[in-house]
Amino acid sequence: METFKYLFPLVSIAPPLGYRLNQVINANALVARTRGASARMEVNRAVILSGEEIITDNQIAVFENGRCLTPEVLAYRVDGADEFDWSRGDFVPYVETHISMLDDGEFTDPFFPAFYTIYSGVGRKTFFSDNVLKFGDTVAILQIRSFQSWVAGYPASAVDATHDIGESAIVINPFLRPALATLEFERREARPRFRVPPRSARRIDFVRCLGVDRVPWAGQVFVTSPTRLLVFFAKHSLKDPNNITTVEHPDLYRGEPTFEPATQRMRKILGRKLKILRGRLRFRHRQRASTL
Amino acid sequence: MITKFQDELLCFCNQVDQETFRHAVWTNPAVNFFDLCARFSVGTKCTACLLNAEAFYLDAYRSKPLGPIIASTGQTRKGLSLRRRFWNLLDLWAPRIPIGLGDRAPVLAARHVRTKLTIANSVAAAIGPQSSRFLVILRRYLADGTLYKKETFRLGAGERLDVTVSDGLIEEVPSDLLVVGSCEIRRKGLDDLYRGTTRPHFTVETDVAASTVHTQGSEGKFIAGMLTANDNEAERQFAVMMNCTDKPADITVQVMSLDQLDQRVVERTTVAGRGTALVYIPFPSRGKTTGLYAVEFITTRRVKTYYGVSTEDGHRISMDHL
16 A cells, blocks of 8 residues: 655635634544554644745644544634735735654555635635645646646636626745746636746736726636646625635646546446445444444 | 755655655756656656756756766656556447536525526637537426426537526515525536536625535535634524435534534434525524534435525625535
């Protein structure tokens, strides 16, 4: 079995002004990914703005016999500050989360357990955001294998000044070299390009790309780059971008095929039936064991 | 500092560390960057590390030591197992058949709230028209599970479908109260190509905001959980729960404060076969009520759940899948 000393790092947007970010990693799900029931893990978090780590948090999480002895390490909280204000400029902070094994410990799965990062605040509507993988995104892998290109996007974007509906792409380059992101809007000729310096996140407000006199607009938006970048799409008030309705991860142009070999379908059906049968047998075995 | 891992690993997908790559640069001076990455399996899967690899490549050249360097043998890729090779050979000769995809979207409606379903078969300039044409069947259900509309569409490459699926959910004059239903979406590719951007998305629109999220498979779960914060007591949090089976389902909603473990609320309801339930999250009302909460949904049938948050006036709503 392949084992790993790390989990693929996660990237999240930092809380905009007025919000608090809460991130709670499920201890049981971490144990389920650990070889053996006891381990020590290093948990590193950093809030990064324009190449600088402005807040860092480094702690050790200890697990013994399947129980987390340090649950406070798995919970992280940071409040949006002045430099997190989305109306101040293009560059916004982002958060990286890393977990790695210490000593002889190993992970059996390099992916973080799924969880939402929570953004909340007094006078602010709570919203949740998926986190994106810094490396190892399987949908991106399949896309690049199928098309030799990285294309992210969102099919239902909209900007409408009359109804105060705004939208932005948060393009994050957590890597060590500058990147260039190109945006493409459905039914619009212009394809604006944006340089994203190393270890930076750039908020690209769609109303600036489209032109305030050329909205309302609704449709598909694409973000492309020669190498994979990380993107979030935020829907917010047009007048106050810090007033956020929701933040979503992108929808990549999928390289999954629409047809499959008949033999593969047969294996899937058989696999599903066996899984149900195994589940029923396990349940009956447990029932019998509990009555003895 | 995060840089601990940036000092050790370069390609996370293939577990190639920076030292190996640096050594590869020093011992293969005639090999260009892309060939080196291919040879040492750096950036060959998700490609995300290529910008970092470029930085290390340039840095390694500048810092190349004087004197002889022992040549690196590089990494070898693991081969496929015999079983995997057998299946691949069998699949190569088998006829190819279309994959059917099923999704379920919650539908919300009120005087100021509409739900739109979008399926976009967009063409990206970087990729070109590589997606299949699709046959799409929509079935709309009321909260009690009654099927009230069925529609069929064909979607070519470059086309999109935008349907206001909340139409027909409220027959009489709409009120400010939220009414829910669901929309089952079945898609089938008509050509042996790629899925592209055709994952369905639904948008909950009001007069001042719009929030969009993708749908998920229509199988549902027996248990779903969510961590949430109750820092803004003026907002409302709720779950829209869609029964994916034909039989009624019993639902138990359990809300537990993470800060005060004795604070726990349990509520029960039922949802008809193919029906949809709207459940407002019952946060505890005594003691300190703000903070983090764990919300758990336990059902007796497979149910698909979306979690919603709205401002008190209901004019800004977001939805997330569980």
